[in-house]
Amino acid sequence: MHYIDTHTHLDFSVFDHDREAVLEDCARLGVERMVVLSVGANNWQRVWQLSQQHRALYVAFGLHPMFLDQHRPGHIAELSVQLQATKSSDKLCAVGEFGLDFFIDNADREAQQQLFEQQLALAADFELPALLHVRRAHAQCIATLKRYKLKRGGIIHAFSGSLQEAQEYIKLGFKLGLGGAATWPQAKRLHRTVAELPANSMVLETDSPDMPPQFAGGLRNSPQHIPEIARLLAELRKQPLQEFTEQCWHNSCELFDWATTPVS
Numbered sequence: 001m002h003y004i005d006t007h008t009h010l011d012f013s014v015f016d017h018d019r020e021a022v023l024e025d026c027a028r029l030g031v032e033r034m035v036v037l038s039v040g041a042n043n044w045q046r047v048w049q050l051s052q053q054h055r056a057l058y059v060a061f062g063l064h065p066m067f068l069d070q071h072r073p074g075h076i077a078e079l080s081v082q083l084q085a086t087k088s089s090d091k092l093c094a095v096g097e098f099g100l101d102f103f104i105d106n107a108d109r110e111a112q113q114q115l116f117e118q119q120l121a122l123a124a125d126f127e128l129p130a131l132l133h134v135r136r137a138h139a140q141c142i143a144t145l146k147r148y149k150l151k152r153g154g155i156i157h158a159f160s161g162s163l164q165e166a167q168e169y170i171k172l173g174f175k176l177g178l179g180g181a182a183t184w185p186q187a188k189r190l191h192r193t194v195a196e197l198p199a200n201s202m203v204l205e206t207d208s209p210d211m212p213p214q215f216a217g218g219l220r221n222s223p224q225h226i227p228e229i230a231r232l233l234a235e236l237r238k239q240p241l242q243e244f245t246e247q248c249w250h251n252s253c254e255l256f257d258w259a260t261t262p263v264s
Contacts, residue, residue, distance in 0.1 A: 014209045034058070058090075
């Protein structure tokens with residue numbers, strides 16, 4: 001079987017000692033493509049360089065809401081330059097990671113919203129998918145996306161909202177990123193939602209090194225876990241694993257405008 005991890009942070013330093021081994025094992029497991037998302041201007045070049053060194057890696061550039069205090073007014077203009085400089089490469093696949101995080105203590109919602117809309121505008125201008133981080137802000141995010149109507153939609157990363165919220169995102173052209181959170185036994189509402197999602201709405205992700213699945217609780221998360229995550233999600237949906245995996249592959253390729261033919 002063949003897999004795509006639509007949300008990783010393989011540039012993080014916790015992978016520095018064994019990144020090559022992880023990628024070799026991913027190839028063995030059938031994890032053929034991985035999207036490495038940036039979180040700020042300071043790691044755009046790092047994720048880009050990694051994508052140039054490894055065939056399986058693709059890149060998204062963005063400004064994450066959790067690092068709002070590190071972003072500067074000029075970074076949006078710099079992001080536009082970065083997207084312009086790389087737009088002809090098939091390694092650039094999206095704008096991200098960005099979005100809204102109202103879970104943060106004393107979150108500056110106004111500043112987050114401004115940064116969110118500025119990046120949505122770039123996604124629209126460059127006709128790229130938007131890879132979104134949304135915590136405790138689904139209503140605000142959905143209302144904003146209705147105004148922007150992105151041509152290529154995107155992914156709601158680590159989706160854990162209600163079925164009604166999922167349906168709103170799907171109508172706006174977004175896929176729902178599913179990973180480790182849905183493997184935990186206490187995630188009952190998410191289990192019910194996953195079981196009812198339309199087949200064409202789901203993509204696989206890890207958010208590695210964060211958000212480990214239940215079977216790797218307390219450990220570093222990795223794209224190597226994607227096959228087992230897929231198996232557990234297929235069980236939640238009472239769907240044959242091969243069918244579920246092929247659908248997620250197709251959904252991801254459709255979103256990123258990639259060939260559906262596996263590499264191997």
